[in-house]
Amino acid sequence: MRTLAAAPAVPAALVPTALVPAAVISEQAAQAQTPAARPAGAPVANGKRDAVGEPVARFFTQSQLSALRRLSELFMPPMNGNPGALEAHVPEFLDFYVGQSPAEHQHLYRSGLDLLNTRATKQFGKPFASLDAKQADAIIKPMMELVPWEFELPKDPAARFIAAANNEIRTATRNSQEWYAATVAAGRRPVGAQQYFFPVDPIYKG
Amino acid sequence: MPKPQFDVLIIGSGHSGGMAANILTQKGLSCLMLDAGPEVDLAKNRVTKQPWDLPFRGMNKPGRLPHVVQANEFNANQWVDEKEVPYTHDPAKPYNWVRVRFLGGRSLFWGRQSFRMSDWEFKAADIDGGGDNWPISHADLDPFYARTEAILRVSGRKEGKPHFPDGNFLDADYGPDSTTVKKITDIANARGYLVSKIRAANGRNGLASSTNLLLPDAVATGKLQIVPNAIVREITVDKNTGRANGANFVDRHSREELHVKAKVVVLAAGSLESTRLLLNSGLANSSGMLGRYVMDQLYGVQVVASVPEARGGNAPEGMMGGTALLPRFKNLKKGEKNSFIKGYGMLIASGGGPTPGYFKEYGEELQKKLDLHAGACMTASIYGERVPRYENRVTINKAVTDAWGIPVLHVDVKDTQNEYNMAKDAADTAEDMLKSAGWDILSKTDKFHPPGYSIHEVGSCRMGDNPKTSVLNKWNQSHDMKNLFVVDGGCFVTCGWQNSTLTIMALAMRASEYLADQMKSGAI
Numbered sequence: 001m002r003t004l005a006a007a008p009a010v011p012a013a014l015v016p017t018a019l020v021p022a023a024v025i026s027e028q029a030a031q032a033q034t035p036a037a038r039p040a041g042a043p044v045a046n047g048k049r050d051a052v053g054e055p056v057a058r059f060f061t062q063s064q065l066s067a068l069r070r071l072s073e074l075f076m077p078p079m080n081g082n083p084g085a086l087e088a089h090v091p092e093f094l095d096f097y098v099g100q101s102p103a104e105h106q107h108l109y110r111s112g113l114d115l116l117n118t119r120a121t122k123q124f125g126k127p128f129a130s131l132d133a134k135q136a137d138a139i140i141k142p143m144m145e146l147v148p149w150e151f152e153l154p155k156d157p158a159a160r161f162i163a164a165a166n167n168e169i170r171t172a173t174r175n176s177q178e179w180y181a182a183t184v185a186a187g188r189r190p191v192g193a194q195q196y197f198f199p200v201d202p203i204y205k206g
Numbered sequence: 207m208p209k210p211q212f213d214v215l216i217i218g219s220g221h222s223g224g225m226a227a228n229i230l231t232q233k234g235l236s237c238l239m240l241d242a243g244p245e246v247d248l249a250k251n252r253v254t255k256q257p258w259d260l261p262f263r264g265m266n267k268p269g270r271l272p273h274v275v276q277a278n279e280f281n282a283n284q285w286v287d288e289k290e291v292p293y294t295h296d297p298a299k300p301y302n303w304v305r306v307r308f309l310g311g312r313s314l315f316w317g318r319q320s321f322r323m324s325d326w327e328f329k330a331a332d333i334d335g336g337g338d339n340w341p342i343s344h345a346d347l348d349p350f351y352a353r354t355e356a357i358l359r360v361s362g363r364k365e366g367k368p369h370f371p372d373g374n375f376l377d378a379d380y381g382p383d384s385t386t387v388k389k390i391t392d393i394a395n396a397r398g399y400l401v402s403k404i405r406a407a408n409g410r411n412g413l414a415s416s417t418n419l420l421l422p423d424a425v426a427t428g429k430l431q432i433v434p435n436a437i438v439r440e441i442t443v444d445k446n447t448g449r450a451n452g453a454n455f456v457d458r459h460s461r462e463e464l465h466v467k468a469k470v471v472v473l474a475a476g477s478l479e480s481t482r483l484l485l486n487s488g489l490a491n492s493s494g495m496l497g498r499y500v501m502d503q504l505y506g507v508q509v510v511a512s513v514p515e516a517r518g519g520n521a522p523e524g525m526m527g528g529t530a531l532l533p534r535f536k537n538l539k540k541g542e543k544n545s546f547i548k549g550y551g552m553l554i555a556s557g558g559g560p561t562p563g564y565f566k567e568y569g570e571e572l573q574k575k576l577d578l579h580a581g582a583c584m585t586a587s588i589y590g591e592r593v594p595r596y597e598n599r600v601t602i603n604k605a606v607t608d609a610w611g612i613p614v615l616h617v618d619v620k621d622t623q624n625e626y627n628m629a630k631d632a633a634d635t636a637e638d639m640l641k642s643a644g645w646d647i648l649s650k651t652d653k654f655h656p657p658g659y660s661i662h663e664v665g666s667c668r669m670g671d672n673p674k675t676s677v678l679n680k681w682n683q684s685h686d687m688k689n690l691f692v693v694d695g696g697c698f699v700t701c702g703w704q705n706s707t708l709t710i711m712a713l714a715m716r717a718s719e720y721l722a723d724q725m726k727s728g729a730i
């Protein structure tokens with residue numbers, strides 16, 4: 001396919017029509033007939049956000065994000081042939097998700113991650129991200145409480161953070177595209193699809 | 207061109223409004239139905255999606271529907287937007303009002319469990335003194351229940367027990383019980399508790415809604431006009447007669463204000479919304495009872511046990527699966543001593559799994575536990591009846607309006623010791639039964655959701671024979687205004703443990719036939 005590529009490095013739109021040889025104009029017109037065969041206004045976008053872009057974290061501080069990465073890795077390591085939280089970009093997703101959440105949830109995460117770092121520094125003289133599994137366990141386990149009813153997380157802020165983070169890291173991993181792809185590749189049936197209900201002519205942006 | 211005067215204006219198109227339209231048009235009355243919501247095409251408006259294909263990985267946009275625990279990112283657009291139509295409550299008294307505004311209302315999405323109420327609920331005051339008796343009994347409603355069951359195509363297992371009245375059921379083959387369900391059934395039976403099966407509306411093609419079971423026949427009579435996107439602001443009254451003569455509504459999109467004329471007004475906006483409309487119109491409240499006795503069921507109490515022989519995926523075929531339904535089994539005998547009045551039903555489901563919070567583990571250790579117990583769990587949950595209380599009420603909050611400038615409801619409802627005691631008794635009873643089967647308890651809670659969560663909010667406009675203590679008479683007709691009816695759950699006097707819809711529909715059918723007869727005889 002020949003285009004104006006051979007022309008000087010001037011954006012095509014800026015080239016006055018008069019400067020373009022007649023032969024090229026007629027060729028453009030001929031090419032334009034192919035797209036014109038589509039219904040006017042038919043959609044053309046064919047890409048997916050997640051397929052083209054790496055998520056960028058902007059909500060947590062660097063030290064909070066490092067702690068969240070380590071926590072994600074411990075809470076959801078790759079298991080049974082499934083990707084872990086890191087492969088599923090969960091820390092970056094949670095940076096976005098928590099960043100969009102009500103202030104209470106943001107505070108829970110920020111203070112929870114700070115607490116992991118404070119305790120790690122106090123007990124082992126280094127940030128949570130640098131702890132080995134045994135050291136990290138010595139920080140996490142004492143913070144955990146049982147949650148007999150999923151609709152009410154513990155009142156203690158540390159236990160509440162751990163319970164929320166465990167749930168969200170697990171769910172975000174299992175709901176990821178990477179998890180889905182691994183499930184399909186292993187010949188297993190993916191779970192988690194549901195009927196999505198479109199908005200019905202909403203009148204009010206809340 | 208002069209606009210028509212309809213025989214009946216029906217406000218709301220859910221199960222209750224749909225039933226009214228179905229009956230009234232068959233009786234030859236001309237009806238207009240207004241609904242606040244748009245019409246949806248379920249085939250077009252729904253598509254199967256993977257969670258990762260949604261902006262928040264299926265985890266919901268945080269904070270979008272704070273009162274709708276049932277909401278997730280897939281169904282978020284089903285529910286009334288809390289910013290568009292807010293309501294208020296004291297933060298210390300949470301209330302979860304779960305609303306749908308579409309043509310068909312909640313009938314598009316309901317769970318279809320369909321139980322009759324019994325005289326243990328209709329005549330509750332005689333048994334426990336909690337609340338008042340209804341002005342009707344099961345016998346009064348029986349024929350209407352039977353016809354409603356035929357419309358909904360309810361299936362169920364007959365038990366011959368008056369506290370769990372049988373219905374006009376389709377034949378259903380429940381097959382043999384799994385051995386775990388059989389075991390828990392034996393344990394319950396040995397304690398004198400009836401064990402049955404869930405009774406459910408089959409509807410047609412998996413849908414038992416107003417839009418597929420009730421409205422098509424009504425439209426076919428040529429007697430019904432349905433206008434969606436019509437939000438009724440207030441009921442209007444003829445100054446000369448003192449009777450309702452129609453309603454003002456606002457167009458949802460354009461916000462144009464219009465008035466419609468009718469000889470009779472039937473409210474079916476879904477309990478609290480009907481009450482809101484009456485309060486905003488300043489009608490039907492000579493008793494001072496409008497807005498009071500708001501009730502719904504207590505949900506959330508849960509006990510989970512693990513069956514040792516079923517762990518690690520080792521359950522032999524026929525061991526797990528199925529459910530046992532225990533209709534209310536406490537306080538059935540007058541004078542029975544418990545720490546609470548009224549009762550609760552219990553559902554015991556075989557074959558579930560645990561949630562992560564049951565273990566103080568994470569990562570691989572947690573996953574091992576979850577895998578070990580997956581499919582090996584017995585989960586008991588309850589349907590608890592809340593006590594009707596005068597203090598539990600809704601009022602209008604003039605300071606807050608919805609997106610169309612209509613003042614919103616303030617909800618003031620809280621639980622009392624009876625609810626806490628009932629929840630504790632239920633958790634203890636479930637634990638005791640599951641343990642005696644030889645199963646290990648993984649979790650037990652007597653906590654429960656705030657009022658409203660069950661989506662069976664009823665009351666606030668209750669019926670009764672005494673116009674001083676009730677808003678409606680036994681025909682769902684306003685004591686104050688003969689041509690004003692409320693046919694949704696607002697009329698309930700007690701809420702029962704049973705899901706309310708079957709009873710709402712049977713009452714709406716009965717009220718509509720009465721209304722048609724009254725119009726024919728000229729009494730209205």
Ligand SMILES: Cc1cc2nc3c(=O)[nH]c(=O)nc-3n(C[C@H](O)[C@H](O)[C@H](O)COP(=O)(O)OP(=O)(O)OC[C@H]3O[C@@H](n4cnc5c(N)ncnc54)[C@H](O)[C@@H]3O)c2cc1C
Binds near residue numbers: 220318
């Ligand atoms: C997920 C779910 C599961 C459920 N499961 C069960 C179950 O298993 N068993 C059971 O018995 N019940 C169940 N229910 C409850 C059941 O759906 C309701 O009890 C029943 O549908 C109520 O019908 P209704 O006609 O009274 O009210 P609604 O269905 O709420 O209809 C009211 C209609 O009025 C309209 N409206 C409101 N205000 C106005 C206004 N100002 N002007 C005009 N129109 C207005 C609304 O748009 C709505 O369409 C469930 C509900 C849900 C959501």
